[in-house]
Amino acid sequence: MSFEPKIVGFLCNWCSYAGADLAGISRLKCAPNVHIIRMMCSGGISPLFILKALEAGADGVLICGCSPGDCHYKEGNYKTLRRITLLKKMLEQLGIEQERVQLHWVCASCGDEFVDVVNKITAEVKELGPLQAGVKSRV
Amino acid sequence: MEEPRIGVYVCHCGTNIAGTVDVEEVAKYAETLPHVVVARHYPYTCSDPGQELIKKDIKELGVNRVVVASCSPRLHEKTFQGVLREAGLNPYLFQMANIREQCSWLHEPGPELTEKAKRMVGAAVNRVSRHVPLEMRAVPIFPATLVVGGGIAGMQAALEIANSNHMVYIVEREPSIGGHMAQFDKTFPTLDCAACILTPRMTEVSRHPFIRILTYSEVVAISGYVGNFKIKIRRKPRYVDEGKCIGCLVCQEKCPWTALSEFNAGTSKRKAIYTPFPQAVPNIPVIDAEHCAYFLKEKCRACEKFCDANAINFEQSELIFELEVGNIIIATGFDTFDASSIPQYGYGRYPNVFTSMEFERLCSPTGPTEGHIILADGRQPESVAIVHCVGSRDKNYNEYCSRVCCMHALKYSHLIKEKTNAAIYQMYIDMRCFGKGYEEFYNRISNEGVNFIRGKVAKVTDEAIAEEEKGKLIVLVEDTLLGTMLRVPVDMVILCIALEPRKDANEVARLFHLGRSADGFFLERHPKLDPVATMSEGILIAGCCQGPKDIPDSVAQASAAAARALAMIARGKIEVPAITAAIDETECSGCRICNLLCPYDAIFFDDEAKVSRINQVMCQGCGVCAAACPSGAITHNYFTVEEITAEIEGVLA
Numbered sequence: 019m020s021f022e023p024k025i026v027g028f029l030c031n032w033c034s035y036a037g038a039d040l041a042g043i044s045r046l047k048c049a050p051n052v053h054i055i056r057m058m059c060s061g062g063i064s065p066l067f068i069l070k071a072l073e074a075g076a077d078g079v080l081i082c083g084c085s086p087g088d089c090h091y092k093e094g095n096y097k098t099l100r101r102i103t104l105l106k107k108m109l110e111q112l113g114i115e116q117e118r119v120q121l122h123w124v125c126a127s128c129g130d131e132f133v134d135v136v137n138k139i140t141a142e143v144k145e146l147g148p149l150q151a152g153v154k155s156r157v
Numbered sequence: 158m159e160e161p162r163i164g165v166y167v168c169h170c171g172t173n174i175a176g177t178v179d180v181e182e183v184a185k186y187a188e189t190l191p192h193v194v195v196a197r198h199y200p201y202t203c204s205d206p207g208q209e210l211i212k213k214d215i216k217e218l219g220v221n222r223v224v225v226a227s228c229s230p231r232l233h234e235k236t237f238q239g240v241l242r243e244a245g246l247n248p249y250l251f252q253m254a255n256i257r258e259q260c261s262w263l264h265e266p267g268p269e270l271t272e273k274a275k276r277m278v279g280a281a282v283n284r285v286s287r288h289v290p291l292e293m294r295a296v297p298i299f300p301a302t303l304v305v306g307g308g309i310a311g312m313q314a315a316l317e318i319a320n321s322n323h324m325v326y327i328v329e330r331e332p333s334i335g336g337h338m339a340q341f342d343k344t345f346p347t348l349d350c351a352a353c354i355l356t357p358r359m360t361e362v363s364r365h366p367f368i369r370i371l372t373y374s375e376v377v378a379i380s381g382y383v384g385n386f387k388i389k390i391r392r393k394p395r396y397v398d399e400g401k402c403i404g405c406l407v408c409q410e411k412c413p414w415t416a417l418s419e420f421n422a423g424t425s426k427r428k429a430i431y432t433p434f435p436q437a438v439p440n441i442p443v444i445d446a447e448h449c450a451y452f453l454k455e456k457c458r459a460c461e462k463f464c465d466a467n468a469i470n471f472e473q474s475e476l477i478f479e480l481e482v483g484n485i486i487i488a489t490g491f492d493t494f495d496a497s498s499i500p501q502y503g504y505g506r507y508p509n510v511f512t513s514m515e516f517e518r519l520c521s522p523t524g525p526t527e528g529h530i531i532l533a534d535g536r537q538p539e540s541v542a543i544v545h546c547v548g549s550r551d552k553n554y555n556e557y558c559s560r561v562c563c564m565h566a567l568k569y570s571h572l573i574k575e576k577t578n579a580a581i582y583q584m585y586i587d588m589r590c591f592g593k594g595y596e597e598f599y600n601r602i603s604n605e606g607v608n609f610i611r612g613k614v615a616k617v618t619d620e621a622i623a624e625e626e627k628g629k630l631i632v633l634v635e636d637t638l639l640g641t642m643l644r645v646p647v648d649m650v651i652l653c654i655a656l657e658p659r660k661d662a663n664e665v666a667r668l669f670h671l672g673r674s675a676d677g678f679f680l681e682r683h684p685k686l687d688p689v690a691t692m693s694e695g696i697l698i699a700g701c702c703q704g705p706k707d708i709p710d711s712v713a714q715a716s717a718a719a720a721r722a723l724a725m726i727a728r729g730k731i732e733v734p735a736i737t738a739a740i741d742e743t744e745c746s747g748c749r750i751c752n753l754l755c756p757y758d759a760i761f762f763d764d765e766a767k768v769s770r771i772n773q774v775m776c777q778g779c780g781v782c783a784a785a786c787p788s789g790a791i792t793h794n795y796f797t798v799e800e801i802t803a804e805i806e807g808v809l810a
């Protein structure tokens with residue numbers, strides 16, 4: 019059987035989680051590999067959670083927040099952007115490819131974009147293969 | 158903490174879930190998970206019998222935590238939390254698995270769907286066993302309300318609230334309340350005079366025992382939180398003693414110095430000491446220090462000499478004071494589009510190109526021409542072009558439709574016909590006459606002999622190429638119905654300019670913690686279901702500051718905002734949501750990183766204890782501080798590290 023990546027998706031409650039709901043309501047279809055965890059704001063997604071997910075066996079992590087300027091808590095997503103940029107630099111030094119951790123803006127009316135984002139990260143992580151054993155000690 | 162006893166309820170949602178997910182298998186699987194005492198599947202869990210099922214298990218089987226696997230928590234989380242509460246359980250000992258929107262509906266049917274649903278249920282079970290009870294707390298509120306902006310929306314909201322005998326403060330930065338509506342001549346589609354319906358309102362507001370009008374004043378700072386705001390107001394000096402002035406306006410008559418009248422949209426002059434318009438409320442003049450000779454050159458003081466009431470006071474200085482209010486209604490209105498930013502329309506270059514605001518004043522009996530529609534040289538126009546969508550529905554300026562221009566354009570053609578019998582050309586993209594009585598008005602005007610040309614105007618020029626164009630303004634427009642370019646020579650051009658967010662909308666948004674939508678107007682909490690609230694609790698919006706709208710819509714929205722404020726006033730206290738962040742003071746190193754991150758200024762530093770603390774009422778629970786705390790001292794309730802980790806491990810199991 020071909021490799022099916024496991025991906026954890028952290029979605030903010032106000033835009034992205036609503037966008038994912040909308041994708042379902044519109045009966046759009048996407049790869050089933052992303053497992054969604056609802057957060058209040060993308061700014062509340064601690065880098066620790068992302069590391070934990072990779073440690074616990076995820077091959078990739080998807081982070082979705084409201085589009086810039088639309089964060090329910092005003093500026094949480096700008097903080098997310100800075101954090102994720104830094105985190106990805108750090109992960110790269112640990113040998114974890116950039117594509118495994120992706121940040122995307124998905125608005126509440128962006129069901130189709132959510133589907134695209136899920137299919138994109140699934141395809142890219144599939145291409146990279148499983149996050150190699152032994153990574154646990156590196157994280 | 159007592160041993161978790163978890164009940165799991167897998168919903169069929171008719172066939173919405175059960176059609177593609179083997180709900181029985183999911184329930185069987187759930188039964189094998191740690192701490193699960195009962196797992197059931199049920200056709201419609203949200204129905205009354207479904208809810209009873211959960212209650213029964215809580216009572217009879219001692220279930221103390223609940224997982225419902227069904228639709229999105231955005232839909233039914235509150236429903237099920239209510240079930241827990243009714244059964245005597247804390248509503249936060251609950252977790253939902255969204256196996257409909259984000260599973261059965263979202264993926265191609267296949268065995269993977271059941272597997273995914275199992276993992277989602279597993280994650281929810283894993284997580285709910287870590288949940289702790291959270292308490293809602295009640296905080297008393299200040300019953301007074303602040304209304305920012307004294308236009309028609311602000312006045313409406315103030316009256317609605319004040320009529321319930323609760324105090325309202327209206328802060329207005331101009332010398333008088335009234336707003337844009339006071340500048341209009343007639344209102345569409347009924348053609349009743351704006352002043353006739355507005356001025357009684359203004360008087361009602363000014364006489365109301367529960368309304369205090371603070372004109373020539375601005376909000377400079379706000380602190381506090383929903384129900385408990387402290388507002389700092391700056392009152393600019395009027396240089397006229399409000400207690401002494403009797404409103405005789407002799408000062409205005411005698412003042413030798415002038416400036417352009419804001420009220421007349423710059424079409425006439427006013428004095429340096431002035432009331433913006435005759436029916437101003439309060440009817441007390443202000444001295445415009447930028448144009449007053451005393452302030453510029455230390456001489457004159459003519460007003461002082463002629464004032465019998467001794468009301469002129471050049472020593473007055475600005476006043477800063479504080480108000481305490483529970484709710485804030487923002488009704489700051491709109492600004493109009495600067496027509497000179499479309500140079501090809503010739504505004505500012507050709508004296509007979511007017512904006513809609515200028516034309517309103519030209520038409521008004523209290524305007525510069527006493528209601529006579531005349532050209533710059535005093536002649537009556539024989540032909541008028543009315544250009545729609547100037548700065549609206551145009552990707553170069555504003556993409557949105559300003560919603561009122563089609564209607565006031567129609568109103569103008571009626572008024573021009575009535576007063577001058579000039580030929581009229583409406584140059585429109587689409588006629589949008591959507592309100593009550595609007596389409597009828599359009600039909601009525603169509604029968605008055607108006608020429609409708611469907612097309613966007615390219616240019617207004619005075620370069621004549623034919624005899625009949627000499628001395629005229631020529632409007633170049635493509636008639637898209639005929640598919641030809643037209644040159645229409647006219648005497649007067651009226652540009653229907655867009656309604657835009659206030660120039661200082663950004664500062665106001667910052668001050669009141671408001672969001673702005675892509676068009677720059679203030680963002681409502683929900684575009685359909687909650688157009689009056691904002692993301693900041695206790696701060697409501699009404700009127701054109703939320704988006705362009707006509708008078709009836711502004712009034713309706715203002716009343717809705719007032720109803721919302723009154724609901725809170727009637728309760729007398731507010732429930733503060735339990736999802737907040739809290740600092741463990743024994744872990745806090747006092748680094749203060751979180752202090753600056755908080756978007757609501759809810760975190761403060763205790764100088765004595767040398768730790769940061771979170772105001773539980775101001776905290777909105779975004780979690781941005783918890784994610785940043787280097788000591789791990791901040792707990793984001795309901796999203797704790799243990800809870801999220803449990804969910805992560807669950808979905809990856």
Ligand code: FES
Nearest residue numbers: 030059083084089
């Ligand atoms: S609420 Fe969506 S990113 Fe902050």
